[in-house]
Amino acid sequence: MKLQLLCVMALGCASTGWATSPPAPTVCVNTGPTRECALPTPMPVPPTAPLSVRPAPSAGNLLVNGSFEHPALAPGAWQVFNAIPGWVVVDGPGVEIQRGAAGAAQHGEQLVELDSHANSAMVQAVAVQPGMVYELRFWTMARPGTAADTNGLDVFVNDVRVHRVRHTDAPGFQEVRLRWTAGPDVAVAVLRFEASGCSDSLGSYLDNVSWRAVGRD
Ligand SMILES: [Ca+2]
Numbered sequence: 773m774k775l776q777l778l779c780v781m782a783l784g785c786a787s788t789g790w791a792t793s794p795p796a797p798t799v800c801v802n803t804g805p806t807r808e809c810a811l812p813t814p815m816p817v818p819p820t821a822p823l824s825v826r827p828a829p830s831a832g833n834l835l836v837n838g839s840f841e842h843p844a845l846a847p848g849a850w851q852v853f854n855a856i857p858g859w860v861v862v863d864g865p866g867v868e869i870q871r872g873a874a875g876a877a878q879h880g881e882q883l884v885e886l887d888s889h890a891n892s893a894m895v896q897a898v899a900v901q902p903g904m905v906y907e908l909r910f911w912t913m914a915r916p917g918t919a920a921d922t923n924g925l926d927v928f929v930n931d932v933r934v935h936r937v938r939h940t941d942a943p944g945f946q947e948v949r950l951r952w953t954a955g956p957d958v959a960v961a962v963l964r965f966e967a968s969g970c971s972d973s974l975g976s977y978l979d980n981v982s983w984r985a986v987g988r989d
Contacts, residue, residue, distance in 0.1 A: 834898050834906075835963075838981040839880045845871040847881075852888040863966065864892025870977075878911040878945040879980035885915065886925065886967035887975025893966035900954040900961045903988050908950045908963065910981040914939035915974050923976040924969030929961050936968065939976060953989055 836858030845851055850873040852866040861867055868888035870877075877883040886892050900906060914923040925937040929952050937948065954961065963983065967975045 833982040833984060835896055835981055835983050838983075839877075839979060840869055840882045840884045841880045843869070845869055845882065848872050850874070850885075856894075859894045859896050861892055861894050862964070865889045867892055867894050875913075875916050875977065877979050878913075878977075883977045883979040884965075885975055885977055886965060887922070887969065887971060887973060889973055891967035891969070891971035891975065893964055895962050895964045897960055897962045898983055900958060901985070902954050902956045902958055905951055905953045905986050905989055906961065907984050907986045908934075908952065908982070909947060909984075910965075911945040911947050911979045912937055912939075913943075913945040913977050915977060918974045919970075922970040922972055922974050924967065925976045925978065926966045926968040928964035928966065930958070931962070931964075937976060945977070945979065951986070 868885040927935040
């Protein structure tokens, strides 16, 4: 499987090129002489429904609820879920939907914070065609007013890490674009977004996720 990274913003992606192996394991790093960064506490995995795979539409965004507008919350509200339309939580206590609770969404009115009560991960499975190239796009930003080391975000496709976000001081949402080619025997892509910074209920924001077929190699 080959993967072409097309990082269009400075989000901790070292270079443009071909990734051949996943980065080193997650490390929680203190950034200042006085701040203590607690190591993540292992959390029980909540019960989840079996992962379903939908037939892929022929064009457009193949993801369900990539903008996290569902379920719709009241203005200013936030809530933690084990599952939301299109996405299932597979690690941690849940994902937090925010509707203007601590910053504005990049698209629509709502966003996701993966470090809800603690670091969590969610997945969505999409049917793919062998040999087809797909582009994953998403927008992410550090939670306002928090340290960089609490805002890590890892992205996996079929259990292979394809990107690690390490937020810088750049304000606001930044876009990440990745390309991935389905191997000859691959019929499903499982996208996984996982909080990887300090597990302290504060983490990076995610919004406007899309997965589109862009042609064959
Ligand atoms: Ca949104």
